[in-house]
Amino acid sequence: MPKIKLTEYATNLVKEICAKFNNNEGELINVLHQVQNKLGYLPAEIQELIAQELNISAAKVYGVVTFYSYFTMKPQGEFPISVCMGTACYVRGAEQVLDEIKRQLRIDVGETTPDGKFSLSALRCVGACGLAPVVLVGEKVHGRVATVDVKKILAEYKSGCLSDKE
Amino acid sequence: MDKIKLTIDNKEVEVAKGTTILDAAKQIGVHIPTLCHMKLHDMGIENKPGGCRVCVVEVEGRRNLAPACVTEAAAGMNINTHSIRVINARRTVTELIISDHPFECLTCAKSGECELQDLAHQMGIREIHFEGEKSVYREDTSPAIIRDMDKCIMCRRCEMMCNEVQTVGVLSAINRGFYAVVSPPFEQNLDHSVCTYCGQCVAVCPTGALTEVDHTPAVIRALSDPSKTVVVQTAPAVRAALGEEFGFEPGTLVTGKMVAALRRLGFNYVFDTDFAADLTIMEEGTEMLDRLSRHLNGDKTVKLPILTSCCPAWVKFFEHQFPDMKDIPSSAKSPQQMFGAIAKSYFAEKQNINRKDLVVVSVMPCLAKKYESSRDEFAVDGNPDVDFAISTRELAALIKLANIEFKALPEEDFDHPLGESTGAGVIFGTTGGVIEAAVRTAYELHTKKPLPKLNFDELRGMEGVREATIDFDGLPIRIGIAHGLGNARKLLEDIRSGKSHFHAIEIMSCPGGCIGGGGQPYHHGNSDILIKRQKAIYQEDSMKTLRKSHENPYIVKLYEEFLGHPMSDKAHHLLHTSYFDRSKHFEQED
Amino acid sequence: MAENKMHILVCGGTGCRASQSEQIVNNLKAELESQNLENDVRVLTTGCFGFCEKGPVVKVVPDNTFYTEVKPSDAIDIVNEHIVKGRPLQRLLYKNPKNNYKVTNTASIDFYKKQVRIALRNCGFVDPENIDEYIGRDGYEALGKCLSDYSPSEVIDIIKKSGLRGRGGGGFPTGLKWEITSKEKNDQKYVVCNADEGDPGAFMDRSILEGDPHSVIEAMAICGYCIGANKGLVYIRAEYPLAINRLKIALSQASEYGLLGNDIMGTGFDFDIEIRYGAGAFVCGEETALIHSMEGSRGEPTFKPPFPSVSGYLGKPTNVNNVETFANVPVIINKGAEWFSSIGSENSKGTKVFALAGKVNNVGLIEVPMGITLREVIFDIGGGIRNGKKFKAVQTGGPSGGCLTEKDLDIPIDYDNLIKAGSMMGSGGMIVMDEDDCMVSIAKFYLEFTLDESCGKCTPCRIGNKRLHEILDKITKGKGTEQDLERLKLLSNVIKDTSLCGLGQTSPNPVLSTLLNFEDEYLAHVREGKCPAGQCKDLLKYEIDPDLCTGCTLCYRNCPVGAISGEKKSVHYIDQSICIKCGVCFQKCKFKAISIV
Ligand SMILES: Cc1cc2nc3c(=O)[nH]c(=O)nc-3n(C[C@H](O)[C@H](O)[C@H](O)COP(=O)(O)O)c2cc1C
Ligand code: SF4
Ligand code: SF4
Numbered sequence A: 001m002p003k004i005k006l007t008e009y010a011t012n013l014v015k016e017i018c019a020k021f022n023n024n025e026g027e028l029i030n031v032l033h034q035v036q037n038k039l040g041y042l043p044a045e046i047q048e049l050i051a052q053e054l055n056i057s058a059a060k061v062y063g064v065v066t067f068y069s070y071f072t073m074k075p076q077g078e079f080p081i082s083v084c085m086g087t088a089c090y091v092r093g094a095e096q097v098l099d100e101i102k103r104q105l106r107i108d109v110g111e112t113t114p115d116g117k118f119s120l121s122a123l124r125c126v127g128a129c130g131l132a133p134v135v136l137v138g139e140k141v142h143g144r145v146a147t148v149d150v151k152k153i154l155a156e157y158k159s160g161c162l163s164d165k166e
Numbered sequence B: 001m002d003k004i005k006l007t008i009d010n011k012e013v014e015v016a017k018g019t020t021i022l023d024a025a026k027q028i029g030v031h032i033p034t035l036c037h038m039k040l041h042d043m044g045i046e047n048k049p050g051g052c053r054v055c056v057v058e059v060e061g062r063r064n065l066a067p068a069c070v071t072e073a074a075a076g077m078n079i080n081t082h083s084i085r086v087i088n089a090r091r092t093v094t095e096l097i098i099s100d101h102p103f104e105c106l107t108c109a110k111s112g113e114c115e116l117q118d119l120a121h122q123m124g125i126r127e128i129h130f131e132g133e134k135s136v137y138r139e140d141t142s143p144a145i146i147r148d149m150d151k152c153i154m155c156r157r158c159e160m161m162c163n164e165v166q167t168v169g170v171l172s173a174i175n176r177g178f179y180a181v182v183s184p185p186f187e188q189n190l191d192h193s194v195c196t197y198c199g200q201c202v203a204v205c206p207t208g209a210l211t212e213v214d215h216t217p218a219v220i221r222a223l224s225d226p227s228k229t230v231v232v233q234t235a236p237a238v239r240a241a242l243g244e245e246f247g248f249e250p251g252t253l254v255t256g257k258m259v260a261a262l263r264r265l266g267f268n269y270v271f272d273t274d275f276a277a278d279l280t281i282m283e284e285g286t287e288m289l290d291r292l293s294r295h296l297n298g299d300k301t302v303k304l305p306i307l308t309s310c311c312p313a314w315v316k317f318f319e320h321q322f323p324d325m326k327d328i329p330s331s332a333k334s335p336q337q338m339f340g341a342i343a344k345s346y347f348a349e350k351q352n353i354n355r356k357d358l359v360v361v362s363v364m365p366c367l368a369k370k371y372e373s374s375r376d377e378f379a380v381d382g383n384p385d386v387d388f389a390i391s392t393r394e395l396a397a398l399i400k401l402a403n404i405e406f407k408a409l410p411e412e413d414f415d416h417p418l419g420e421s422t423g424a425g426v427i428f429g430t431t432g433g434v435i436e437a438a439v440r441t442a443y444e445l446h447t448k449k450p451l452p453k454l455n456f457d458e459l460r461g462m463e464g465v466r467e468a469t470i471d472f473d474g475l476p477i478r479i480g481i482a483h484g485l486g487n488a489r490k491l492l493e494d495i496r497s498g499k500s501h502f503h504a505i506e507i508m509s510c511p512g513g514c515i516g517g518g519g520q521p522y523h524h525g526n527s528d529i530l531i532k533r534q535k536a537i538y539q540e541d542s543m544k545t546l547r548k549s550h551e552n553p554y555i556v557k558l559y560e561e562f563l564g565h566p567m568s569d570k571a572h573h574l575l576h577t578s579y580f581d582r583s584k585h586f587e588q589e590d
Numbered sequence C: 001m002a003e004n005k006m007h008i009l010v011c012g013g014t015g016c017r018a019s020q021s022e023q024i025v026n027n028l029k030a031e032l033e034s035q036n037l038e039n040d041v042r043v044l045t046t047g048c049f050g051f052c053e054k055g056p057v058v059k060v061v062p063d064n065t066f067y068t069e070v071k072p073s074d075a076i077d078i079v080n081e082h083i084v085k086g087r088p089l090q091r092l093l094y095k096n097p098k099n100n101y102k103v104t105n106t107a108s109i110d111f112y113k114k115q116v117r118i119a120l121r122n123c124g125f126v127d128p129e130n131i132d133e134y135i136g137r138d139g140y141e142a143l144g145k146c147l148s149d150y151s152p153s154e155v156i157d158i159i160k161k162s163g164l165r166g167r168g169g170g171g172f173p174t175g176l177k178w179e180i181t182s183k184e185k186n187d188q189k190y191v192v193c194n195a196d197e198g199d200p201g202a203f204m205d206r207s208i209l210e211g212d213p214h215s216v217i218e219a220m221a222i223c224g225y226c227i228g229a230n231k232g233l234v235y236i237r238a239e240y241p242l243a244i245n246r247l248k249i250a251l252s253q254a255s256e257y258g259l260l261g262n263d264i265m266g267t268g269f270d271f272d273i274e275i276r277y278g279a280g281a282f283v284c285g286e287e288t289a290l291i292h293s294m295e296g297s298r299g300e301p302t303f304k305p306p307f308p309s310v311s312g313y314l315g316k317p318t319n320v321n322n323v324e325t326f327a328n329v330p331v332i333i334n335k336g337a338e339w340f341s342s343i344g345s346e347n348s349k350g351t352k353v354f355a356l357a358g359k360v361n362n363v364g365l366i367e368v369p370m371g372i373t374l375r376e377v378i379f380d381i382g383g384g385i386r387n388g389k390k391f392k393a394v395q396t397g398g399p400s401g402g403c404l405t406e407k408d409l410d411i412p413i414d415y416d417n418l419i420k421a422g423s424m425m426g427s428g429g430m431i432v433m434d435e436d437d438c439m440v441s442i443a444k445f446y447l448e449f450t451l452d453e454s455c456g457k458c459t460p461c462r463i464g465n466k467r468l469h470e471i472l473d474k475i476t477k478g479k480g481t482e483q484d485l486e487r488l489k490l491l492s493n494v495i496k497d498t499s500l501c502g503l504g505q506t507s508p509n510p511v512l513s514t515l516l517n518f519e520d521e522y523l524a525h526v527r528e529g530k531c532p533a534g535q536c537k538d539l540l541k542y543e544i545d546p547d548l549c550t551g552c553t554l555c556y557r558n559c560p561v562g563a564i565s566g567e568k569k570s571v572h573y574i575d576q577s578i579c580i581k582c583g584v585c586f587q588k589c590k591f592k593a594i595s596i597v
């Protein structure tokens, strides 16, 4: 694993967040959430620092990070794509949509495109089952997506014009 | 205590409330197979994740089968431990475990001692009905331990040992579902972690997932090289356990046969680490008295308590976790390393052998000693003081390999000069032994009077933390003892916060001390074995004519001929060491 | 919401927000302002109306006009037509699909007709970000009553008599659970609200927290009073940002009003609530796992007993209840146990919220009295199967449940009947499947879910489910044998019998129930290598019918891998060795010339 050096910003951020939770080890998951929200991901060095601040073992932190699918150790793409694979979406064709996205981006779930633009994940029910199948790009919900729509949706982001107009 | 009655396999049994079905069944001789569960009764160590599900039984009226190891017996329960439903489930579960396991018994270090292998045998498994993907992991080799996680069955014993008992915190379950496995942080190798190499994870692993690094091929190579003089030292705890590998009752002393076997294996000199243990006492005891008297005379620069330093896992532990206190432990090397240093200087000179042609092999109950012997500071120009450290188990393997009929061997004596020892050296093998040995010598050196009695029962036992005050002829010396690193941590934290009132503390990493070391024959969760080994150690001590280190004539001679006196410059150079801060510092960009 | 004459309620649930309902609110406000109507008409953002299928949904009260599929640009027309001219905007009214009549009033929409709203009573009616509206609808009255008029054991008695059972899946009697926890002697106890909602395809808990967070807060405080706890924790999925935000707002408003904190309503009772976040692990819905997760550890379940009621969070007695369970409590106190127990069936009282999804016309959140039949739910409320297809099965209980078929449609839905029929209530997911759904694939889908979500602690679930999945995968690829079906059964039963927690104990249910109800379909896969529903990719082919193909080249131009060849105006062909079975050509062809065989 290549060692990265933590910036002063990141070090201070982690220390502040831990301190906000009184360096209480029971707050580990809350700490991880906040740090990931700020930094986008949880590299090993950050986890070690969190372990030190909360006075727990790095093994424990890593065990927790790898248990919960919400946490990631890889930087996400500029546009993280999440395909809902909840049941409602599945029975309305989410798998085909996912396959199509994989094919178009040439990446698998959990990966990021080499240009750093898109990363792909599958998640369970975002609670917009009425719009099934659902694809999230960042925070934006695309509903009733068919395989034929995939190209269009991706193009919207590829060109860089994040259109608010619909 | 409340008693309850229940029925197991049509037999009524009365047990105390809170007893598990597993223990209740045991009381009436009903054996229920287990795999993940492990309980070291007298040491308060228990692993019961209830995860393997091999121990399921049928409890009348319940929808699902119940795991016997975690289900409490309740009044009126009617239990069947071998119905068709139970047998089918147990066997299927076993098959499932095997379906995710490599078929490598023929070349596996654990073969013959493997609890999974035994289980498969007991279940009469001949075919695996479920095939599929197997978990595959990179093998991790460190200076002492090999992790081959393909063989891990997720019993979580190692995790419990490392975190709860040792509080080292190297291991944790990671990932989830089928890809869950136990691992050091970030799936790095052990040698990048804070692992102490105490080997307690290896000692409890039911399979070949965790084993020791095998030094026997290198030893065989050295033995077959005519240009080398090969000497061997055997640690005190080895003789109290080696017999188990050859069918002797646990607790049988096999010192003489062990020496005979080593000779037959071709070692040129069979020496004893106990000799070095006596030497350790001379150095450590003197250092202790020195610190003590300076302290009593008001020297504020002296730190008390003094801590023993003969356990390398303990040394690595404080280097990582308490680096701020690295000047408290005695600077004395461990007996293994003292032996190596003396063998490759004093003995080599005496015999006129170039140190490069002298190979020092040690037989240890310990896996940390493999690591210790590889530390840079214990080598001269790249030539280590101790070349190879093999475990009790590896020695047994060598003896078996050489086709030596161990039981039929005569009892033989160690060679001189490094084979003579006192009872004080022997008791290094158990918790409380090092400090008792130190007290025997320090008392006489300090008071200049002979000890009224030699056995310090107040220092003996299996309690995790013990303390006693010994009267040094009017001077009360407060002594603390901890075995198991979790217990050591407690004492260290007291010291750090200024609450500690001890003058001297003995710390051993392994529960029970070296008799419970990570290189000993597997105890398979039976703590009676440890207690028997402890008894054997004290038995050997009581059989000795000399029982105080400073009375060892060869030690006296060594000082006269070579070292001068304890803590002399030469002694310092050869027998003392210093410690490093191994706590991680975070690299930060400016 | 008394002082204004007219209200426009805009759904602010996750579904409708995804289709820009926030923009609708802004546009409505802007339009009202431009016409100087902002003081006569209030625009409110509410929680989910349930009718997500037709979202975004807008309702005008008091006349109860219901607009569906509203776009931000429709705001001007709504104001001009409905508000200014006082007549409903015809083009946005809901059309009854059965007769194409436009419906103005919610009460006469089939989707709502058979519903009885208790847990969802306020969802879609109040602004969840305004505590006054909750109070305006009898909010916090129940807490007041409990604290001043009843002893804890009297409240427990009411809950026991009401017959309320846990809505989180297990159906354990709520009053009894409270009683057990109340009897534990300890200086510190906890009330935990389980808002982990892991069942993919269920979103009732989220909707309640988004639409009516105060009802849960009030109930938790009541529970705290009963069991002797002054600390509450809500464990909520991090994937629910809107619910989290609304809950936070509600908590701070409740504290401001003295409804949380010290000496609540001057009665000397203290109660506080904290939020804990999940992080994407279904198993954390299981209560022991949830507790470990709240303690900052891996969410691995532990063996019960001890139950959380005895030893839970930080080893203290802890009462864990589901969101929907809590949402029922204040009404029960207000209206009485008799009222509640008069609704529902013999052993299952009250209502249940279901997330109706899949191949029905009306996807959404519904609340129905226990004892209603599946037929009523699917065909009356759900409006039947989409695109005129045939009903095939309905899965209740999410990945832990089983599928039910035609023969089960008239069973009254309650905890016990569903179990008898081979499924379970679960948290209330209800996924409807039609003739196009392959039941082997469905079983495989659910298993993939459990496989992903298994914590890995126990052998049967960690390895057993993996093997089950592998066998199913083999079958969907046409490589299964009849022996595999036997293996599936044997393994399923052992996994159920020996797993440590509810996840493993129920994970084979989808396999067993599809095997039971659709054995033919399995046999078709293993004997003939065919997928009757035409869903298993490896077992199907796309073919162009030369009689129907007009040579329009549309398929040719859209095929992503260039598997189609043919000249303009002549018949096209698919090269099966290149085709990746993406189905694009099938979707694109305007002449139905492409078929799945
Ligand atoms: C695998 C698994 C997942 C569960 N998920 C949930 C969940 O998402 N929400 C929930 O309220 N209960 C869930 N439960 C049930 C809880 O363990 C617990 O029984 C429930 O929260 C108790 O509340 P109730 O009595 O109000 O239903 C789950 C159980 C299991 C075994
Ligand atoms: S761990 Fe046991 S079962 Fe596995 S290969 Fe080694 S001896 Fe055989
Ligand atoms: S050797 Fe000791 S410290 Fe290292 S992993 Fe094993 S138990 Fe932990």
Ligand code: SF4
Pocket: B151, B152, B153, B154, B155, B156, B157, B158, B159, B182, B201, B204, B205, B206, B207, B209, B210
């Ligand atoms: S490595 Fe060994 S002790 Fe550790 S979990 Fe695996 S099988 Fe058990």
Ligand code: SF4
Pocket: B197, B198, B310, B311, B312, B313, B314, B365, B366, B367, B368, B369, B508, B509, B510, B513, B514, B515, B516, B517, B518
């Ligand atoms: S107690 Fe003994 S066996 Fe254990 S690590 Fe220390 S020296 Fe080695």
Ligand code: SF4
Pocket: C283, C300, C301, C453, C454, C455, C456, C457, C458, C459, C461, C462, C499, C500, C501, C502, C503, C504, C505
């Ligand atoms: S059944 Fe599955 S989720 Fe539950 S404890 Fe076992 S492995 Fe974990």
Ligand code: SF4
Pocket: C542, C558, C559, C560, C561, C562, C563, C564, C574, C578, C579, C580, C581, C582, C583, C584, C585, C586
């Ligand atoms: S199914 Fe997809 S890949 Fe196959 S021919 Fe049609 S468009 Fe091309």
Ligand code: FES
Pocket: A084, A085, A086, A087, A088, A089, A090, A124, A125, A126, A127, A128, A129, A130, A132, A133, A134, C200, C201, C202
């Ligand atoms: S299943 Fe996809 S949003 Fe619910």
Ligand code: FES
Pocket: B033, B034, B035, B036, B037, B049, B050, B051, B052, B053, B054, B055, B056, B067, B068, B069, B070
């Ligand atoms: S021995 Fe009981 S579950 Fe493993």
Ligand code: FES
Pocket: C011, C012, C013, C014, C015, C016, C017, C047, C048, C049, C050, C051, C052, C053, C055, C056, C057
């Ligand atoms: S989200 Fe708007 S009706 Fe459900």
